[in-house]
Amino acid sequence: MVTRRMFLGGLAATAAGGALIGSGTVSATSEPVAPAAARVPNSLPFTVVNDSGRYPNSALWMHLVGRELPSDRPVRMTPDGTLAYVSASDNDADGFADYAIPLNGAGDTRFDLPINFSGRAYFSVTEKIRFRVNPDDTLAYPAGWVESDPNYRILHDCMEFTYDATGMYCNTTKVDMFSMPLGIELTGSETQRTGFLVDGGREAVLAAMRGNPDFANLVVDDLRVIAPSHGIDSGLFSPTFYDSYVDAVWNRYQSDTLTVTANHTDFTGQVQGGLFTFTGG
Template sequence: MRNKQLFGGRFGGVLRGLATLVLALPVTLAVPPSPAAAVGPALLPVTVTNNSGRSEAVHLYILGTDIRPGGGLGYVNAAGTFTRWPAGGLPPTPAPDVAIPGPSRGGSVTVRVPRFISGRMYFSFGRKLDFRLTPDGLVQPAPWAGADPNRDILFDWSEFTYNDAGIWLNSTQVDHFAVPHAVAVTDAQGTRKTGELVANGRANVINGLRAQPAFARSVVTRSDGTVLRVLAPGKAAEAGLMDPRYLDAYITSAWQAYTGRTLTVVPRSAEPNRRFFGRTVGTNMVFTDSTGARVATVAKPTTSNVWGCDGVFNAPNVAPFIEPEIKRTLCTALVRGTLGRYDVEPNLTAANFYRNSAPNHYSRLIHANMVDGRAYGFPYDDVGGFESLVHSGDPRSAAVILTPFQS
């Protein structure tokens, strides 16, 4: 899953009154414990190729955390050297310019990523990004916020973790859909790639959402006519561009469905006998195990809780992991629109997704326009393996490919 410990709690920044979030740790993926022996080169080559068809200069940034004890938050230069950020202030002070010149149209640039770094690679077109520092961390771009200085820049990012267990690299649309790009990893078994759009996929997503009245205003266009991004529903609601109660009626219906029926949650496909049983009692869904012991109680969520898979869905990620697994299953089912329609979750049949009374057209259209159908349309899109992620335990190289905006 897309780990919520990112840049200090994927979404648990501090100083939320700022125009952008101040985040303390990098966005990354959940990974297993590292083995004793190092795997992969100390500096992993990552090639960025510009097949976008756009002529503007591209600027790259590799930002993240050294995940070893005492590592800290910082940036990586093109040669693979990690440097911690200097101290910031209040109001936030400008961060050093750590942009790496990106590839020109049709070209490629290879950078190095050191082992034990977890974070993001940003890429912007035409203008450099504006990063700021506070005493608590780095202020990341948040273009859905009204005063964010990056809101008129065309940019996006990929996420990664590289450690002794290998490389995890994903494209993401959890916050917005902006720059079409694919990710790839190469090892002894060959090259695996994901995140590639079908021909005219970007336009298909944009036009498809413009045709949905509830989502139409989430398409953000610059004054020169450039479509900068489509905001994910939660971010669009934060920006006042979408009804913040869009899912409310559906949530109520789905919640009420289990007042007289039992919802069976089977959170691990490899452990089909690990089952939990839920019934709605008042505004809560109460879960028991096979012995009848209560194992979790989940309050009825708001639309915002569902879009962010947070709030009532937050749970300590500690053994035996029952509560967090139940909650991520419920949130996934609500986002995909299967909760209330089926009695066993997660439902992993893609044809059943986004067919509820208030469909998530954002995630639906993005998945529909991916060559392999895989995307990160919301935080738990990895449930069932629908995420745009590549991994290798013994990588030789990785790649980010900026793909055509039109073709």
């Protein structure tokens, strides 16, 4: 599932990873790798740290869902740390499946992430995320930018990961929306960190967005900021916002030449006949 966004990748499979919920943020931190005898074989030690200073562990829920590799079958992690195939029979009478995993009553939450698992670690505050399993046993994921989504009023966010024999690949996805800041620290042959905000960073982001009349409608209460692309779909953001800039670029490169370097190759282009045409295809 790691096909976009900033990612940390390729560390040895003996790395340690985790997620941390901190100062308005969910971030990921790692713990030293446990002795082999204490670990599930081929698993990744994973630690969730609540550093929010705002919510107790009892108010937080984790949901690990995704796909088993290489079968690509939809799975979720159970509270006992095993992977289980999702099934439409998991839906309760209200039509939703309960895939929530509680955090420890106090302190950090540690578990072993199974190998050959690609998915998302969702975190929610106060309420569990309402997953729906479709009749074909596929999983409907939350869409916090859709007002009719059953999770729209729930404060939640997620990180993405793929853990297989080549290593742990993960990112703090912020393309669709920004809600609960997530930080990840991955420890292996080297230590990599991403997603951590300064203290008060979340509040600053929301305030800045509310203060900009072009973007203010993208802020959903104190829950999240949705991406402009989704805002266009829902009528909350102007689809012509960049028109004048695009026109200026198009006009400039009717006479100037743009050089783009990709894969160690230079491509040059100009606007010709209404098309931005580059050498080398």
